[in-house]
Amino acid sequence: MAQRFTGTLLSLAAIACCSVMAQDDAPETTTPPSQETSVPVVKPWTLEDFRVDIVLAASLVIFVIVLYAGSQLNTSKAKEWMGQHLEYLQSQFALVGDKADKTVLVKDGPSDFLLYVSGRRNVQYGHWWIKLKPRSDIVSWIINIVWTLTGLGVWETDRIEVTMTMDKEINGRYVLAVLPSNKAKELRDARFDLKTFTKLADAPKLSSKYSVYCESQKLAEAVMNSRVCDLINNAPDFQSLIISSMPDYEPERYKGDGDLRFELSFNMSNQTEMVQLACELPDVLGGLTITPEIKNRLRKNREEMEKKEAKRSAEERAEELAKKKADAKKAEAERIKNMSVAEQRKYDEKERARELKKMQKKRTKRM
Known part of the structure; x- marks a missing residue:
């Protein structure tokens, strides 16, 4: 009886152990969490969302407007100046402008205009450059303002630059310059012909605002004692005058004198003194007497x-x-x-x- 009871207990214990082991080996099953369905929310558009696009579009519109308006304004100013002096120029030159295209001014960019002239005694040809402020270029305008305020540059002005090449038979090949006294040294050192051949010369009749550099004192007197001095003194628009037969930059090989030419620079205005100077200077240079003393100095x-x-x-x-x-x-x-x-x-x-x-x-x- 006791043995049977003991066997029954051992059997129940074995069954219990097997049940526990079976539960440990069985994979765990987890109940999946309940998934809630999310409903998308549409946010209404506002001006704040288009802030960058609006700024870019506005900048582009302003740029286009300034570009067009500035270019038109410069064209209008160039034509206005040309209209004021065209009759006088036509009386001085046989050809004013491009005869083939029947145009007077040639536009070379939004701020530059070119006038070609020829057909005059003592002159081969000439170029009149009308260089205006960059009114159509906002970036250049801002840079010019910053440079002017910081002292790194000067305020740009509307100006005229005339380059005339004299006739090959004209007497004399030399270098002479009339420069503003406050910038004379800087301008002289920047050019090969002025730095190499000229020295400071006396010009008693010329305003103290300007300095004369020339190869010969006698030559400076011969030029400045003419009507040239009076026209410069009476013209507030005058900037500089350079008469030269040498290159303005140092050449690789020195080749001697070329054609005599002059470069006249002045502010654009409705005054006529500088236009007269550009037209009368060829006659002054053509009638200049080069004395033996001057020739020796030049040689x-x-x-x-x-x-x-x-x-x-x-x-x-x-x-x-x-x-x-x-x-x-x-x-x-x-x-x-x-x-x-x-x-x-x-x-x-x-x-x-x-x-x-x-x-x-x-x-x-x-x-």
Whole structure:
């Protein structure tokens, strides 16, 4: 009886252990969480959402308006100035403008206009550049304001730049300049012809606001004692006058004088003094008397420049020759380096024989 009871207990214990082990090995099952359905919410558009787009679009519209309005304003100013002086220019030149296209002014960008003239005594041809403020370029306008306020630049103005090339038969080739005194040194140092050939000259009749630089004092007096001095003194628009037969930049090779030309720069206005000066100056230069004293001074200046050029050319040739010798010596050393032992032995023997001959020749000359 006791044995049967004990066996029954052991059987129940074994069944309980197996049940526990089966529960531990069974995979865990989790109840999936309940998913709530999200409903999208549509946010209404506001002006704040288009802030960047509005700024970009407004900037583009302003840029286009300024570009068009500035270009039209510059064109109007150029035509207005041309209309004020056209009749006088036509009385001075046989050709004013482009005869083929039947146009007077040629537009070269939103701020620049060109007038071509020819057909006048003592003149081959001339270019009148009308250079206006960059009214159509906002960026350039702002930069110019900043530079002016910081002292790094000057305020741009509407101005005229005239370049006339004199006739080839005109008497004299020289360099002369009338510059504003407060900028004279800076302007002179920036140009090869002025820096190389001119010196400060006296001009008693000229206003103290301007300085004269010339190759010869006598030449400066001959030019400034004419009507040129009066026109400059009476014109508040005058900026500078440069008469030169030399290049304004330093050339690679000095080639002497070219055609005589003058460059006149002045502020654009309705006054006529500077236009008259540009038209009368060819007659002044054509009738100028170049005395022997002036010719001697001009000749000496050019001889000095020719000597400097000859010296520079000789130095360049010497440098080039030295470089060629160095390259040849380097190539010869490389060739010897690549020789075989037998070839190097023969080469050394030849060199010793050559040196021996040189020594024998020197001894013979001494005897």
